[in-house]
Amino acid sequence: MSEQKLPTSPVRTPETDMFWDAANEKRLLLKRCNGTGKAFHPPRTISPFTGSADTEWVEASGKGTIYSLSVTKRKGTEHAIVYVELPEGPIILSALTDCDFDAAAIGQSVKVAFVPSENGQLVPMFTPDA
Amino acid sequence: MSLKNKAYIVGAYEHPTRDATDIPLAQLHAEVAAGALADAGLTIADVDGYFCGGDVAGWEAPGVGPFSIVEYLGLNLRHLDTTESWGSAYINHVAHAVQAIEAGKCRVALITQAGRPRAERSSPEEDHQGQKQSGFETPFELPYNMVVTNMYGMVAARHMYEHGTTPEQLAWIKVAASHHAQHNPNAVLPKVVTVEDVVNSPIVSTPLRRLDCCIISDGGGAMVIVHPDVAKSLNRPMITPTGAGYTVKHLNGGYFDILASGGVKTGAEAFAQAGVTPKDIQYASIYDSFTITVMVQLENLGFCAPGEGGKFVSDGNLISGVGKLPVNTDGGGLCSNHPGNRGGMTKMIEAIRQLRGEAHPKVQVPDCGLALVHGTGGQLGARHGSATVILERV
Numbered sequence: 404m405s406e407q408k409l410p411t412s413p414v415r416t417p418e419t420d421m422f423w424d425a426a427n428e429k430r431l432l433l434k435r436c437n438g439t440g441k442a443f444h445p446p447r448t449i450s451p452f453t454g455s456a457d458t459e460w461v462e463a464s465g466k467g468t469i470y471s472l473s474v475t476k477r478k479g480t481e482h483a484i485v486y487v488e489l490p491e492g493p494i495i496l497s498a499l500t501d502c503d504f505d506a507a508a509i510g511q512s513v514k515v516a517f518v519p520s521e522n523g524q525l526v527p528m529f530t531p532d533a
Numbered sequence: 534m535s536l537k538n539k540a541y542i543v544g545a546y547e548h549p550t551r552d553a554t555d556i557p558l559a560q561l562h563a564e565v566a567a568g569a570l571a572d573a574g575l576t577i578a579d580v581d582g583y584f585c586g587g588d589v590a591g592w593e594a595p596g597v598g599p600f601s602i603v604e605y606l607g608l609n610l611r612h613l614d615t616t617e618s619w620g621s622a623y624i625n626h627v628a629h630a631v632q633a634i635e636a637g638k639c640r641v642a643l644i645t646q647a648g649r650p651r652a653e654r655s656s657p658e659e660d661h662q663g664q665k666q667s668g669f670e671t672p673f674e675l676p677y678n679m680v681v682t683n684m685y686g687m688v689a690a691r692h693m694y695e696h697g698t699t700p701e702q703l704a705w706i707k708v709a710a711s712h713h714a715q716h717n718p719n720a721v722l723p724k725v726v727t728v729e730d731v732v733n734s735p736i737v738s739t740p741l742r743r744l745d746c747c748i749i750s751d752g753g754g755a756m757v758i759v760h761p762d763v764a765k766s767l768n769r770p771m772i773t774p775t776g777a778g779y780t781v782k783h784l785n786g787g788y789f790d791i792l793a794s795g796g797v798k799t800g801a802e803a804f805a806q807a808g809v810t811p812k813d814i815q816y817a818s819i820y821d822s823f824t825i826t827v828m829v830q831l832e833n834l835g836f837c838a839p840g841e842g843g844k845f846v847s848d849g850n851l852i853s854g855v856g857k858l859p860v861n862t863d864g865g866g867l868c869s870n871h872p873g874n875r876g877g878m879t880k881m882i883e884a885i886r887q888l889r890g891e892a893h894p895k896v897q898v899p900d901c902g903l904a905l906v907h908g909t910g911g912q913l914g915a916r917h918g919s920a921t922v923i924l925e926r927v
Contacts (some may be wrong), residue, residue: 413672436786443786445673451786471694471791471914473686475738484683484738486791486914493787496915498677509694526676 407500408480410520410528421460422446426525429517431463433491442491463491465515466532470494474504487513487529500528507531535806537775538927540634540642541764542627544573544757545885547878549719551870553649553751559605561647561753562589566606569755574767575641580757582612582639584630586622588648588753588873589615602645612639618779618918619910620820620875622646623756625920627881627906628777630758640760647753648873670784674915682738682746682823684914689740689825691791695840698828700740702843704731706824707744707867709851714864716893721748722868731824745824747866747876754878756885770889776807776923782909783916794909795919796833803921804835809903811835814923816887816898817858818880820908821865827851830907831858834921853896862887862896877908877920888926902926 415423425432433442436450437457443450450458467487474483483499485507499507500518513529520526546568553561562585570576589602599615614629616622623646630642666672692698708728714720731744764771778799783789804810811834819834821827828842836858837845850856863869863883866876884904886892892901904924911917 408678410676411678413676414666415672416669418669419672441786441788443788445670447669471687471691473683473690473738473740475680475683475686476736482678482683484677484679484687486687489787494784494789495787496674496677496679498679509690520676528677 407482410518410526412520412522412524413526418448419446423524425462426517426527429525431465431515431527432460433463433493434458435461442493444493444495461491463489466490467513467529469507469509469511469513472507472509483507485529498528499530501530535775535808536628536631536773536777537925538761538773540631540758540760540773542756542758542772542774542885542924543764543767543769544569544575545754545882546572547754547870547882548647548752548872550752551719551721551750552651554652556649558647558649559602561649562602562645563606565647565753565755566643566645569643569757573757573759573769575757577607578609579641580608580643581610582630582633582642583608583610584614584626584642584644586615586619586646586875587617588646588875618920620877621908621910621918621920623877623881624906624908624922625779625918627756627758627774627922628779631774634758634760640763642758643755644758645753645755646872646875646878648875649751650749650874651751680738681912682741684912685823685825686738686741688791688829688914692825692829692842693740695792696843698843700732700742701728702847703745703824703828704728705846705848706821706827706851707731709846709849710821710861710865710867712852713862713896714868716895717864717869720864720869721750722864741823741825747822747871748868749874750870750872752870752872754872754882756878756881771927772885772888772924773927774922775925776803776805778802778806778921780919781916782919791914792829792839794829794833794913795917796830796907796909796921799919799921800834800907803923807923809923813903814858814905815901816862816884816904817860818884818904818906819860820876820880821861821867822871822876824867826909826913827860829913830909834905834907853898859896859898862892875910877910880906880908884924888924
C-alpha cells in the first residue's frame with residue numbers, strides 16, 4: 404500500500420474551536436438546530452435551516468455508512484475521499500484511513516478514526532466497522 | 534414571462550488557439566471581444582455594458598480585476614456586471630444582459646471569457662489545495678487532500694450504485710464528443726475514440742478514467758447581446774434567449790442528493806419561462822467537465838428520467854445525425870476546448886452556430902431553431918453555480 408498524505412491542518416475559528424478540541428479527545432461533534440431538531444455539518448453558530456442561533460453541540464455516535472467514494476492513486480500516494488451518512492442525519496465529507504481502499508464500497512458500515520494532521524491537530528476520518 | 538424578443542445575440546466568437554503561451558490574459562479577452570464585435574458588425578465604441586466572470590485577471594478577480602480589463606479594452610460603460618460563477622457565469626450573464634437591456638441600463642452588452650491554464654502550467658488540483666481556508670467549510674474539506682476528480686468521481690460512483698450505470702455507458706459521452714471533434718480543426722483531441730478506448734484508459738479517480746475527463750486548454754470566447762432596435766440595424770441572424778434559470782446548489786447542512794445538481798431547478802425554471810419542453814429542443818450544449826457531468830445534467834434537465842441517463846447516452850444518441858439529441862457538436866470540453874477550465878462560453882457559442890446554421894456541415898442539425906445551453910461551475914459533487922438558457926432563432 405502506498406503512502407497516505409498527511410492531512411492539511413484545519414484553520415480554527417471561534418465558531419469551530421469546540422469541534423477541534425473534541426476531535427483532539429477523539430470525539431466527533433455535530434451542531435444541532437433546536438428549531439428543527441436536525442443535526443448538521445460543517446458546524447456553524449447560525450442554523451442553515453432556520454437562520455437562528457438556537458443551536459447546540461451534540462456528540463455523534465461515530466458510526467456511519469459510506470454514501471459515496473472515490474479513490475485516487477498517484478505519485479506514490481493514495482487517498483479515498485468519502486461522503487459518510489451518519490445515523491444522526493447529515494452526510495459529511497471525510498476520508499478513509501487504515502484499510503484497503505480497493506475493498507471499500509458504498510453502503511459499507513464505517514466508524515470514525517482520528518488522524519493527526521500536519522500540526523498534530525486530529526481530524527476525523529473513517530475506517531471499516533468490523 | 535418569456536424573455537423572447539427582449540434582446541438578441543448578434544455576435545459570437547471563439548478564439549482558435551488552444552495554447553496561448555504568447556498571448557497574455559488581457560490580450561486574450563481583447564481578441565475575443567474584437568472577434569465577437571466584428572461578427573456583430575459593431576465596434577468597441579458601441580459597447581455600453583460589459584459582463585465578465587472571475588477570469589479577467591487571474592485569481593484577483595472578481596475584486597477590482599474587472600476595472601483593469603475595462604481599462605485595457607477602452608470601454609466607456611454605463612453598466613458593469615462581474616457576477617462570478619466559475620464556468621456557468623457566461624450562461625448566467627446572458628440572462629443578466631437581457632435584464633439590463635430591458636431595464637434600459639445598456640444597449641450593447643459584451644461578455645468575454647478567457648483563460649490560459651496550459652500556458653501557466655496551473656493544475657486544478659494545486660489551485661484547489663492552495664486555496665485559503667476562508668470559507669466556513671474549507672477546514673472540514675481541505676484536510677482530506679481531495680482533488681477535483683474525487684468530487685466528480687463520487688457522483689459517478691453513486692450513480693453506478695443507485696442505477697447500475699456502467700463505465701461503458703459513461704464512455705459513450707466521450708465517444709460522441711470525439712465523433713463531433715473529428716470535424717473541428719481546432720479541437721485538441723480530433724481523433725475518434727471507441728468505448729473500449731475509454732474504459733481501457735487509466736483510472737484517474739475511481740470510477741473515472743483519463744478519457745472520462747475534459748482536456749485542459751487556453752483560449753476563450755465572447756458574445757454580443759443587443760437591444761432589439763440595435764439588432765434591427767444589423768444584418769445578422771436573430772437569436773433570442775426565451776427562458777433562463779440560475780441557482781447555487783450546496784450541501785444544505787449535510788442533507789443533499791449528490792445526483793441532483795442545480796440543473797433540476799434551473800432547467801425547470803428555464804423551460805417554464807420559455808414555454809417549451811425538453812422534447813422540443815433540437816440541440817443541447819451541456820457542460821462536460823467529465824462524462825458524468827453530462828449524464829447527470831441530462832437527467833436533471835428532464836431529457837430523460839432520473840437513473841435513465843446510462844441508457845439515454847448509449848449507442849450514439851448524442852451524436853449529430855445518429856441520435857435523438859445532438860450534444861456539444863464542436864467536440865465540447867471533452868475533446869475540443871475548455872478554456873481556463875471553464876465551459877460556459879464555448880457552450881453558448883456552439884449553440885449560436887447551430888441556430889445560425891453555421892456549425893460544421895457534418896454536425897449541423899437541420900433547420901435548428903431551438904437550443905438549450907446548460908452549465909455548472911464549481912463542483913458537481915458539492916457546491917456549484919448552475920445556469921440554463923433556452924435560445925430561439927426568430
